[in-house]
Amino acid sequence: MHRVLIENSGHTFDVRPSQTVLEAAIQAGINLPYGCRNGACGACKGKILTGKVVHDDYQGNALSDAELATGMALFCCARPLEDLVIECRQIEAIQGIKPRILPVRIQSKEQLTDDVMVLQLQLPATESFSFMAGQYIEFLLKDGRRRAFSIANAPHESGFIELHIRLIEGGHFTAQVFNELPVKTILRIEAPLGSFYLREQSDKPIIMVAGGTGFAPVKGMIEHMIFNQSQRPVMLYRGVRHVNDLYMDALCQRWTQFMPNIQYIPVISNGSDQDGWQGRRGLVHQAVLDDYADLSGFEVYACGAPGMVDTAKETFTKQGLPDEAFYSDAFTFAPQ
Template sequence: MSDEKHTVRFEPVGIEIDVDEDETILDAAFRQGVMLMHGCKEGQCSACKSFLLDGDAQMHQYSTFALNDYEKDEGFVLLCRAHAYSDLEVELLNYDEDMIRSGLPVVTTAAEIVAIEELSRDITRLVLRLVDPGSLRFYPGQYLDIHIPGHDKHRSFSLASIPSPDGRLEFIIKRYPGGLFAGLLESGLAAGDQLQLTGPYGTFTLRASSERPLLFAAGGAGMAPILALLRQMAESGNERPVRFYYGARTEADLICGSELAELGAELPGLTFLPCLSDSWPDHWDPATTGFVHNVVGRHEEDLAACDVYLCGPPPMIDAALELLESRGVSSEQIFYDKFTTTADTESPANT
């Protein structure tokens, strides 16, 4: 790291960290166990958007969808892309003080592949076991970076599992055509191989301080963190009522049915509503056809009474957020994990 270090103070929580000039502010926070709100860590999702009150910060490449030019000129910054070149004072716009102060250290560790299982035509279950089971701590709903063997790249995947003494980790991963990691899942990785992991990251965790009913909505590989939260609830005996809407294209794309059935037996307050958007069999309930946010809108009369957890691709999240805003749901009751993708095809134009 560079010898040039600066102090960043976060308001209104009054927390200070030391930041090296060649690391992002978000990475410096991770290093010091301060868990700021974040999502993709790549300047695409805006979850870490904050306001620079004082000091000199410069940003590396980011998407203007996450931070447009007007916002940048006004003083907004993305902490995952911002470097400090003086002492800074930063106003956090999206934060949970309890989460900030309960951060776990980000570590890099090794895990061995236990199983690779195809769940649907484009979704795979990857099961790992930590070589040193005590080397990694995480909260259900968080994600890890998996380093791609033979490359200096990584891919981020949410955990579907909860912490266990044997260090078992489970991921549910969507395979994209031409994807660098997807290709290895299809042919290249096998049981017994080792992978390097870094984490934990993410703030998509169950807020224990609330007793409101829960509404979960997910699509595709967004099943993973929701499964983790449900498993956490089952293990802890959490009796909050929860309705889980899961969106898929066709009946063949529905996954984790047996796991959800087992959880339903342990969680009497769980209602699972699968939704199909593209085609559905004759026996399918017409009320659960269409995009998942539309199904939620038809079924839920009092969304403002719930804590809402959303996980899936950006179009699904954006449509759901628009629905929730129109129904008067407070932003403090909404938690989401937006699954952005990386252009990682083998085409030279995308590498």
Template structure:
């Protein structure tokens, strides 16, 4: 049974196919709705259902609460229409269509950046093109239909030379990330699918940018910054990097070099768990508290935040209370895959 979806924000209409979610139908019909995890875990797709009924495949009350559901909000990545619906979604304008591909890649280079972060460069097949916007993510396809998402840390121009760059934190007891450290070797073949997500630089926004990375949330932030540099952007950038210890700032020198080299680029690392051995004289505490202190008024800024969901959620609260227009808050929460068996 197909149903019609009417987005009243831009007055567009399309139809679902059987059992399709709103997001799947939108993307299939060429409408770029905001999204992140696609698994009901990050809330990036949250939208207002104006009329009609939907059923959520999965709904975590921490992501879409009972109150929000009652107020008419829904998660398009999980909501399957049961009848014709009207919805309010601010669609994302994009410069070009980007095809989602499934490709074999080969590990070209593997480096341990610190005790628990591995940097991989994946070579793409020479006969294939792979287009993406820096900041988007790919899925590595595993056995048994499992997949894990990783953000791309470099630009398509750089990836043509060096391969797709990933920064992977090794999660103790995780299913896949320990394999990256222990058993995935140079020359291994990894199947990937992508690109996905709507976390990329909005180049038409002419206002100062606050970027916030938590841990390996630095990966997509690095992609965004390299993209801004390639495009000769003149927008002032303030980069915060929140980590536990000094060693976790695994590419600290790179961020310092940007700050030294680029006009209007400020770098503020913040450690939550610095030890005496770190000999740290910089900022301490949680990165969201540092930002609340530094930006009592964030009106007129664009914000990009990526990393652990708990950090992204804390930042949402900070920016709700300091004058930022919510339309200019872009985030990528590194949620865990839903199917841990």
């Protein structure tokens, strides 16, 4: 067992030999920022001030060799070899919400496009379940693997969890969801997870950038804001390849009709002149750059494929967005 001290907060916690720094912190109720929990997104990056760690496998775009050499680490895959003193990018209390392992029952399945299924999971009636709009769950599969999906509903809609599941080519679990698992199947999840959630203490206007099923957590955040009658301006940019991929388009249109602070800008990247689309075309992050020459007064919430999220961050910060005003959740696919 090794002890970790977070220098900038004074918190300490113990890490068992089988645990990563992040797993132990979550178990101790200490909120380090994180996203994928498998070394792919870089959200959990922090600095080791003293002590040594060994890393499990991770992706080079999440932590470069140069960063590693200066003492940076990915806490989701770093295992201490001795006691540590670390520094973290941020530590925020998520209203005392700790993740738990729960059984859930598939309540309904609705296929909305060729490759998007909306799943409703019923939570145990005896357990209360709290989460922040935008967080995610992980399915705990029988073979020990985990699969992460964002929660698409808002916290006030209790008793169930809505997920938007895209069929991944060669993805065993998503193929099962589409073709096998019937309604009433019981699955196990760990939830809620992740530090991609709506920061409600700010009143800055929000630009939301959602690629594909990255719409799910953004939907949860917007429905949460509507429930709370938030007047913060929200500009929702949704990027999809084809017109047919724009599931729940009517819902987004409806939001704008009764909430004048919400704007909705769908952007199609791979359409053709024959598809009848009258709206914006191109890449979704570019639409934001075209519309806002100065992003310094905004907060951005971005969710989608890692390439889109990385490009958005890089280009938006060049256009004035402060680093700390960019919140993201990149879909990552856990190594098989």
